[in-house]
């Protein structure tokens with residue numbers, strides 16, 4: 091299958107097992123959301139997909155090829171863009187420098203020719219608010235602006251799969267709408283494949299085609315969002 095396939099992945103920190111055989115598919119062109127309360131293993135799953143954690147067993151494959159032994163940087167070069175939880179920007183660098191750093195890091199390797207001002211302009215079209223903040227240190231951006239910059243940083247590398255870990259966490263409602271519009275645009279207009287982790291159920295169900303709910307390291311529910319009953323998530327997601 092083209093896209094991402096996670097098959098029966100088990101992950102532990104030392105002796106503490108956190109994921110107990112998780113399987114998940116993100117077909118090319120789809121938008122899949124993983125939901126679940128705090129500490130159930132959502133970030134662990136994404137870090138395993140991104141190549142930052144190694145599973146004890148099971149596999150992650152991308153466009154039909156196994157990613158076993160493929161490191162995080164190499165996965166990024168294969169087209170896996172990752173926006174980690176929290177404010178994943180360099181606070182001392184300006185907005186522009188934050189974007190340049192990732193463009194240069196990618197560009198030095200395989201894709202020098204394809205990364206140009208045009209790519210940057212296309213990404214900034216999605217985040218007009220950032221264009222007036224290009225020379226501001228990222229540490230002085232609001233939470234919502236920093237989140238937009240973190241997403242823009244992943245996009246300037248031209249990913250084929252965008253992985254987002256709780257993009258609405260700690261973000262004020264007006265900015266949540268902007269982030270939702272951006273994700274919807276990436277999916278609908280550009281057809282980008284997206285894997286989203288969210289605890290904000292309504293946001294996730296509005297955006298995603300399919301969902302999976304994690305609980306204590308296991309997938310306990312999956313389905314089409316069009317057939318999902320939002321109230322059924324209350325119990326699965328309650329703290």
Ligand SMILES: Nc1ncnc2c1ncn2[C@@H]1O[C@H](COP(=O)(O)OP(=O)(O)OP(=O)(O)O)[C@@H](O)[C@H]1O
Nearest residue numbers: 103106108126127128129130131132133134135175
């Ligand atoms: N580096 C680590 N070392 C040891 N245990 C960890 C580590 N990171 C996470 N854990 C534990 O693994 C479990 C899953 O954590 P994880 O961060 O994947 O959950 P999560 O679903 O992303 O939570 P949240 O919604 O709070 O972000 C938790 O019990 C957590 O305490």
Ligand SMILES: [Mg+2]
Nearest residue numbers: 132133134175
């Ligand atoms: Mg997390």
